[in-house]
Amino acid sequence: MMQFKLFFRKEMLEMGRSYKWLWVPLVFLMLGVMQPVMTRFMPEILKSAGNMPKGMTITIAPPSGAEVLAQTLGQYSSIGILILVLSVMTMISGERQSGVSQMIFAKPVSYVSYAAAKWASMLSLVTASFALGYGGAWYYTVQIIGAVEAGAVVKAGLFYLLWLWFAGALTLLVSSLLDPAPGIAFVSLGAALLLSMASGWLPRYTVYSPGSLPQISAQWLEPAGEAKGAVGAALLCLACIFIFFAAAVYRIKLRYSKG
Amino acid sequence: MTRELLQVKGLSKRFKDREVVKGISFSIAEGSCAALIGPNGAGKTTTIRMLAGLLQPSGGSVVLLAEGRPVADPRPYIGYLPQMPVFYPWMTGAEFLLYSGELAGLTRREATRETGKWLDAVGLRDAGKRRIGGYSGGMKQRLGLAQALIHRPRLLILDEPVSALDPAGRKDVLTLLQRIRLETTVLFSTHVLHDAEEICDEILMMREGEIVLQGSLDHLRRTYSEPVIRLEVGGDEVSRAWLAAAGGKDFVVQSEISGGRAKLRVADVERAALELMADAVSRRVTIRTLEAGQSTLEDLFLKAVRS
Ligand SMILES: Nc1ncnc2c1ncn2[C@@H]1O[C@H](COP(=O)(O)OP(=O)(O)OP(=O)(O)O)[C@@H](O)[C@H]1O
Ligand SMILES: [Mg+2]
Numbered sequence: 001m002m003q004f005k006l007f008f009r010k011e012m013l014e015m016g017r018s019y020k021w022l023w024v025p026l027v028f029l030m031l032g033v034m035q036p037v038m039t040r041f042m043p044e045i046l047k048s049a050g051n052m053p054k055g056m057t058i059t060i061a062p063p064s065g066a067e068v069l070a071q072t073l074g075q076y077s078s079i080g081i082l083i084l085v086l087s088v089m090t091m092i093s094g095e096r097q098s099g100v101s102q103m104i105f106a107k108p109v110s111y112v113s114y115a116a117a118k119w120a121s122m123l124s125l126v127t128a129s130f131a132l133g134y135g136g137a138w139y140y141t142v143q144i145i146g147a148v149e150a151g152a153v154v155k156a157g158l159f160y161l162l163w164l165w166f167a168g169a170l171t172l173l174v175s176s177l178l179d180p181a182p183g184i185a186f187v188s189l190g191a192a193l194l195l196s197m198a199s200g201w202l203p204r205y206t207v208y209s210p211g212s213l214p215q216i217s218a219q220w221l222e223p224a225g226e227a228k229g230a231v232g233a234a235l236l237c238l239a240c241i242f243i244f245f246a247a248a249v250y251r252i253k254l255r256y257s258k259g
Numbered sequence: 260m261t262r263e264l265l266q267v268k269g270l271s272k273r274f275k276d277r278e279v280v281k282g283i284s285f286s287i288a289e290g291s292c293a294a295l296i297g298p299n300g301a302g303k304t305t306t307i308r309m310l311a312g313l314l315q316p317s318g319g320s321v322v323l324l325a326e327g328r329p330v331a332d333p334r335p336y337i338g339y340l341p342q343m344p345v346f347y348p349w350m351t352g353a354e355f356l357l358y359s360g361e362l363a364g365l366t367r368r369e370a371t372r373e374t375g376k377w378l379d380a381v382g383l384r385d386a387g388k389r390r391i392g393g394y395s396g397g398m399k400q401r402l403g404l405a406q407a408l409i410h411r412p413r414l415l416i417l418d419e420p421v422s423a424l425d426p427a428g429r430k431d432v433l434t435l436l437q438r439i440r441l442e443t444t445v446l447f448s449t450h451v452l453h454d455a456e457e458i459c460d461e462i463l464m465m466r467e468g469e470i471v472l473q474g475s476l477d478h479l480r481r482t483y484s485e486p487v488i489r490l491e492v493g494g495d496e497v498s499r500a501w502l503a504a505a506g507g508k509d510f511v512v513q514s515e516i517s518g519g520r521a522k523l524r525v526a527d528v529e530r531a532a533l534e535l536m537a538d539a540v541s542r543r544v545t546i547r548t549l550e551a552g553q554s555t556l557e558d559l560f561l562k563a564v565r566s
Contacts, residue, residue: 006361010347017349099345103406106311106339107362108332 003109007117011091015125020087024125027083028076028133035072036140039063065141065148066221072137073160073221076130077214081192084129084164085171088122089184092175092248096255115176115249122168130161148221156220159230162237163213167192169241176248176255208232210240261288262327264414264444265310269319272305279305281468282319287414287461292440294455295448297465298564303448304342306465307418310446311339325413335364338412338443342419344403348392352383352402355391356409363410370409377405381435397428404435408443415439417447421454433457452560462556464563471563476556484553485512486528488535490521493545501544505535519547524554 015021063071092115095101104114134157141148171188178184195211206212207229219227265287272280280302287293297303308314310321312334323333330336346355353374360370378387381401386394394402400420407415420436421429436445437458449455455462455476462479464472472479490505492498502521506514510531513524525531528551539546 003362006358010358014347014349099341099343100347102313102341103339103344103346103359103403104362106313106334106337106341107359107410108334108364109362 001113004113004116004120007109007114008120011117011121012124015121020125024083024087025129025132028080028129029136030133031075031079032072032133032135032137033140035075035137036068036143036145039068039071040144063145065146066152066223068141068145069137069148069153069156070218070221072134072141073156073214073217076133076160076164077196080130080133080164081167082189084126084167085185085188085192087125088168089171089175089188090181091118091122092172092252093179093181093184096252097179111249111253115245115252118172118248119169119245122172123165126164126168127161130157130164134160152220156217159213159217159220159227159234162234163210163217165241166210166213166237169244173244173248173251176251208236210237213237261290262324263287264289264324265446266322266324267310267319268322270306270309270316270321271318272302272309272314273317278317279468280309280316283465283468283470284319285463285470285473287444287446289413289444291461292445292459293447293461293463294459295446295463295465296450296452296455296560297448298450300467301465302468303450303465304418307339307416307446307448311337311416313339323414335410336413338407338410338415340400340403340407340415340417340420343423344399346391346399346402349390351388351390352394352398353378353387355402356387356405359406360409365410373409377409381405382431397424397431400424400428400432401435404432404439408439411443413444415443415445415447417445419448419450422449422451429454452557456556464560466564472559479559480553480556483559484555486525486531487552487554487558488523488525488528488531489548489550489552490523490535491547491549492519492539493547494519495545497542498544498546501539501542508534510534528552 095104105111138148138153167188170191171184174184174188174191178187192211195209196214197211199206199209199212199215203212210233212229212233216227216230216233220230263286267286268284269282270280270284271278271282283306295303295306305314309316312332321333322329323336324330325336350358356374356377357370360373361367365373374387378384381404383398383401383405386398391399391402400423404417404420407417417436421432424432433454436447439445440458445458447459460476462473462476463470472483474482490502492502499519502519503516505511505521506516506523510525510527511523512526515522523531532549532551536546536549538544
């Protein structure tokens with residue numbers, strides 16, 4: 001426990017000094033706020049762009065607040081995940097490659113604490129960044145678009161957060177397996193993308209897949225507000241995060257014994 | 260009677276199908292300083308990483324004894340400095356030492372005190388406040404030494420601690436080691452015999468994964484030193500020809516002759532020296548130097564490594 005605290009403090013300090021605690025939340029906030037603002041001002045922007053034959057008017061049905069929030073989550077599914085993967089992908093592989101971990105593991109430290117601190121700091125960064133971004137999106141949506149039912153917003157947000165946790169945990173696992181950073185990014189992003197696409201193509205077989213979490217959170221925001229398999233998917237996702245963690249611990253231990 | 264601190268029996272390591280360390284055995288007594296000497300690729304780093312618990316041996320055992328009893332996890336008792344120490348460049352030297360100390364089990368207060376002490380000891384008192392990213396190789400080596408020592412280990416294991424340093428840095432680190440070895444048992448690897456002779460009393464010579472020679476420095480010097488005559492003659496034809504022929508004399512056991520220099524292993528130095536001089540005078544050979552003495556450890560080392 002003592003060692004976990006030390007490792008965790010070090011991870012937080014490192015994320016601070018490399019400005020991850022600045023730019024990741026900022027990017028998430030920007031992504032979140034952009035959607036409602038763009039939606040609100042799109043008609044004006046189109047109008048001022050001119051070029052339209054006289055007499056023609058475009059009527060865009062103004063979207064509801066819930067729709068705007070769902071679109072925001074869509075933003076996170078692409079750029080959000082990319083930023084997340086890029087910001088945590090070298091957390092384990094970097095130390096192994098540079099060789100610092102040689103010195104760390106020669107001390108009487110536990111591999112579990114070491115990996116747990118990585119997981120905990122990754123989860124903190126993701127949670128804080130998403131909370132800020134999604135909170136910002138919610139605030140602006142309510143201010144300039146229209147009210148949304150709070151329960152649905154929170155539920156959608158929590159399920160989406162689970163999906164981000166899953167992507168982060170997956171990236172850390174890959175980071176414990178592979179050395180080259182581009183490889184880690186490619187594999188993690190590819191796997192996350194495949195999982196979420198699979199849920200679109202084969203909904204019947206992927207009801208509980210973590211890849212269906214983005215859809216589930218979008219469903220919470222729909223007027224009917226009922227998501228199928230939500231609890232199952234959430235539980236399976238948490239189980240996956242834990243399994244990824246255990247696998248990474250095992251992998252880190254093995255690396256230092258097999259050479 | 261000194262107590263043993265580390266016992267290594269039949270230690271081996273294979274990577275895929277290559278056996279890199281081939282069943283070596285040795286022990287290190289408490290309070291001694293042992294040097295693991297060997298050329299590049301001998302298996303020093305591999306051996307050391309197994310001793311430090313960073314690499315699982317393919318066979319054999321490494322046992323660390325504390326108060327005469329084997330310990331299950333040797334890591335609390337060991338301080339380790341890798342061949343190329345790497346740190347977190349974004350940390351300051353002092354922060355890294357504090358972190359290492361706490362990871363090794365010191366309380367925050369102890370770690371703080373030891374950090375100050377060791378920064379002073381390795382001469383990084385001012386640099387300790389700066390980021391490690393801006394350190395030179397020598398500074399990193401000294402910081403590495405400090406982090407290996409901060410938890411007062413019983414056994415300090417250093418992998419080529421001076422190989423990457425310039426003569427001044429080398430001198431600094433060796434002086435520091437001389438002081439440290441008064442309190443701590445030290446095992447370090449090197450490919451320079453001179454470094455070992457300067458601070459160590461035990462020698463382990465390695466070649467191609469095997470220990471080819473081991474024992475105390477004194478013992479090795481006594482047992483393996485042989486009477487040797489070193490000769491250097493003038494550059495003229497007569498002298499050169501005479502020198503080339505000198506290797507064939509009956510009292511010469513073995514000879515190494517190149518250009519105007521020769522190293523002759525002989526049975527009896529005094530007799531050989533007298534005969535050589537008399538012979539040289541009678542043939543009007545110009546002798547530049549004639550040195551009668553013993554072969555050095557360097558000779559022994561080269562012989563062990565080459566043969
Ligand atoms: N992880 C590994 N996988 C495969 N072979 C390895 C591995 N590590 C070391 N070797 C091989 O083992 C041999 C011994 O390497 P080692 O690093 O122990 O030598 P060394 O004595 O420390 O040499 P140097 O003086 O260059 O540091 C080398 O031939 C090397 O190629
Ligand atoms: Mg080496």
